[in-house]
Every structure is written in C-alpha cells, then in structure tokens.
Amino acid sequence: MDNQYNSRSPAVKRLFREARELMDDRSAEYFAQPLDDNLFEWHFTVRGPPDSEFASGVYHGRIILPTEYPMKPPSIIMLTPNGRFEINKKICLSISGHHPESWQPSWSIRTALLAIIGFMPTEGMGAIGSLDYPPEERKALAVKSESWCCPSCGQISKLLKTQDPNPTESDANKEAKELAKQICFKGTSTESSQDNTETSTATVDNNTTDITDTNNDEPPVDPNSEQQSSETVLIRRNISQTHSGPMLTASANLTINVNLNSTSASSRFTTYLIIVICIAIALLLFRRLFLL
Template sequence: MSGKWAMRNPAVKRIMQELREMEKEDSPDILAEAIEEDIFEWHFVIRGAWDSEFEGGIYHGRILMPADYPFKPPAFVMLTPSGRFETGVKICLSISSHHPESWQPSWSVRSALVALIAFMQTPGSGALGSLDHPEDVRRQMAAESRTRPPSYGNKDRQALIDAMHQRMLGMEDRSRQLCKAEQQQDAGPEAAAAEGGAPQAAPEAAAEAEAASVGGAAAEEQPADEAVPEPAAVPAAAAAAAAVAASPPAAAVQPSSPAQPAAAPTPTVAPVPAAAPPAAAELRQRPAAAATAAAGAQPGSPPAPQAVAAVPLGAPAVVAAGPHQSWEDRGLTYLAVLLVLCIAALLIRKVMLAVSLNNQDLYSFNHVEGVEL
C-alpha cells in the first residue's frame, strides 16, 4: 500500500501517533516498536515488578493490531516463559482481543503494557493462556529471562529482539532506583510519623509542663485578699442585675449598692412570697441562686454557667407574655364570631331572595292562566 493511502487510514494515523509517543517514552520498564515491514505488528519488552516473584525479569512479546484499531483491542502473545502466561498463545485479558466489550478506544499501547505488568501479579484463575506456577518457579524463570532473549522470526526480527533486550539490561539500575524512590515516597509519611513522633512529643510535653508550672507559681504568688478576676466579674454582674429585676425592692437594693463588696452574699433574695405560684417561684429563685453562687465563688474558680443562661430567661418575659397571649385569644375569638355572623347574614339573604323569586313566578303563572281562561 502506498504511503498516501496509509495516511488516510484512521488506524494507521493512530498507530503512527502512538509510535511517536513511544519514542519519547522515558520509562525504564517498557519498550515497544513496530516491525519495519508491518506497522500493525509490534514487538514489546516489559520488566517484572521488583517487589514480586517476577523481580528483574525481562519478558518479550508481540502485539497484533486489528485493521480497525483503536476501535477494537489488540492481541498479546508472550514469547518469554514467565510462569504466568503461556508462550505463543493469544492471552485472555480485559485489555486484549478476547474481551472487545471492555476495551476503550482512548487506551493506548503504553497503557495496555502497564496493565499487563499489573496482570502478571494476579492469579490466572484458569483463563485462556494463563498459568499458575509456584513462586519459586516464577523467580527462577525471571532470573533466566535476563540471561538470554527468546528466539523468534527471521534475522531482522531477532536483531530487533536482541537490541531491545540489551536496552532493558542497560536501564536496570535506573529502574531499581525509581522503584526504591517510589517505595520511600509511599512509606514516607508513615515512616516519618513512626520515627519522628517521639521526638516531637517530647517538646510539646515539656512546653505543657512549663506552662503548668508558671501558672501554679502565679497562683501561689497571688495574695489571699485579691479581688475576683475580671472575666469572672462579668457573669456575676449579669446575675446580680437579673436578681434585682426578679426580687422584691427591699432585697434588690443590696446587690446594686456600690458600697458593698462584689463577693458579699445576698441571702435575702432567695425567699419567695407564699402567694406566688410554683412556676413564678422557680423563675425567681433561678437568678437569685445563680447570683449567690457567683458571689460566693472563690477567686480562682470559673464562673457558673447557669448565671449567664438565666439572664434571658428572667421573670419579665413571663409576666409580659400573660396579657399578650390573652389579648390575642380574645381578638381571635371576636374575629371568629364576626365571621360567623357575616356568613349567617349572607345565608339568610340568599334564602329570602330565593323565596321572593319563587312567589313571583307562581303569581305570574296563575295570572297568565287566568287571562287565557
């Protein structure tokens, strides 16, 4: 076929594109070239994974492209014994011609060869062209595959096989280094956490111990008659204001007086008149108890959380809610009664209109009949 016709063929265009990409490929574990007289037949070489029983093995094979590639998958034939795939047989894989339903046109020869290296480490499970040799046999075959390339085809093909075998041997050191770098990168965070965890924990523990010692010394140096710290005084003042709003006038003057100290107890706020209902007594005792607890707390103790929560739940909201709810109920009742009256008036009006119309029709009918007689 002429070169001009070849460039019009979509399969040829795709194969030529992948050939250019494989020439730029820098992976030391994959090589692939097309046969000079037929670009639909490729020869490839892959290296066994270093962390498997195929460690260091150099495996040769053939790729047979279909005429409508890449819409149909290629076929793979292994030439080097590996203990995983048979030689001289089209192997059955999800990327091979045995399973065209799973093939994607976006896949390439390179991606198929990467998948083939991964498939070598999976069990054969009785698939066509698959083997399940023991691990020691596979290791022995991997060592033998490095010593000599397989024999296949004419002199030109054998020369290509030998040249690609030597190239794979020359890239062996770089492949080992890349494998070690990938292993260190994968295990880097875990190794760093295992090795550096203890040294990092020690400074943190020392810092916490130092902070605790500084805080203890400051607490010892503080005089006994020192006033309550400023953060604790804010909840105490809020609780005192709530107590003033909920307690009787005589008792409310004591916590708001500036002459008394902030820590003075307010026992007169707690009593509740006997006539008050239980709900109102509970609401009044809540802010008074919070104010007493905040005022009687020691200088180093944290403020009680009930004092802050008791301020928005004071008695004024409950007192104002009673009349408001009763007026709403009355207004709704009046509105409902008014609507009922309006509806009743409309119904009565309709009934009256209907009765008057019936009477008029009856009169007109009798009148006409009398005239005819």
C-alpha cells in the same frame, strides 16, 4: 513504511503517533515498536513488577492490532517463558481481543503494556493463556529471561533503558498497579450487573407466576349466568396481562368482586320484576275471565 499505508486511515494515523511517543518515551519499565514490514504487528518488552517473583525478569511479546484499531482491542502474545502467561498463545486480559466489551478506544499500546505489568502478579483464575507456576519456578524463569533473544529484535534486555541500581517503585509501576485494579474492578462490576439483571428477571417471572396463581384461586362465579361467566374470564385475562405485582392484583380482584356483586344484584332485581309483572298480568286475565 509510510508509503505502504493509507495516511488517511484513522488506524494508521493513530499507530504512527503512538510509535513516535513510545520512541521518545523509552523507559526502564516498557518499550514497544512496530515491525519494519508490518505496522499492525508490534513487539514489546516489559520489566517484571518489583516486589514480585517477576522482579528480575525482562519479558518480550507480540501485539497484533486489528485494522479497526483503536475501535477494537489488540491481541497480546507472550514470547518469553514466565510462568504467568502461556507463550505463543493469545492471552485473555480485559484489554485484549478476548474482551472487546471491556476495551475503550481511549486506551493505547502504552495502556496495554502497563496492564501487562500490573496483571503479572495477579492470579490466573483459569483464564485463557494463564499459568499458575510456583513462585520459585517463576523466579528461575525471570533470571533466564535476561539473556533471552528475539529473532526480530535481538537481546530484549538491551531494548529497555538501564535500570537504577537501587530501584524504587516508579511512577509507571504505580500506574500499572492502579490500571490493573481499575480494569479488574470494571470487569467485576460488569459481571455483578449481569447477575443483578438475571436476578431481577427471575423476580419478575416469580411475580408473574404469583399473579396467575392468585387469579386461579378466585371463587367460582355463578354458573347460572353464562354472560356473567364470560365477562369474568375476560376480566381475569386483562388482569394477568396488565398487573405485575401482588398489591395491584389484590386491588384488581377487589374491583372485580364488587362489579360481579353489582351485576348479580341487578340480575336478581330484573328477575323479581319480571315475576311480579307476570303475576299482575295473570291476575288481570283471571279477573276478566271468571269475575265478569
């Protein structure tokens, strides 16, 4: 198989290394290996997690890896009837191709196997490829799974190391539980952050609406001064585009009112001065014409 693939490809290097590690680390809980003619399709076998309705079961499936692995996640397909995941269908997990945003390149096929074990006792929550069979039916399928055979791999129960007659929770199962919790927690945190972002956006929109309403409620400007009205409209537009909070809007409105009052006072003073000057000129003309 080595001669069929580009040995310089990061994906090929990574998959060959993982295949050697899984072969050397064969355990009673999980095992996986690539097909003889396809490095990017693996078959895996996992034992059901203890203290669950899957405890006596052995489950087989396929892992389809993209050529961009490990930068992109694999797709996982279960082949053995189990009552938790649909068979012959890509299942939706945080580590599968359905959630590329959750995938981390540091994860591996071993991570995926442990995650499958950890996810089996969890609720399906309507995810793609999930099933919610009753516990009794899952237990019956677990018993039948021990004699299930894969056309490519043979009897799947022989692919795992012999289990201890008095099994206790192994380190692999503990790691599987912890991994499932971490992945679920990460997904929940991501959804929460998205909800918070939407809430923050809605709050900003509401604040913007409040600013517009506040500016519209300002008292009308003196209609006798066209110049003053145009300046006021310009100032209002600048406020609605610049300020983003009620407190800033209030202080800006206060500044506008002071400026407008100052403008009105100066306009009245100019008008009075012009009237006084006109009266003085009229008196001088009257004196020259009629008193001389």
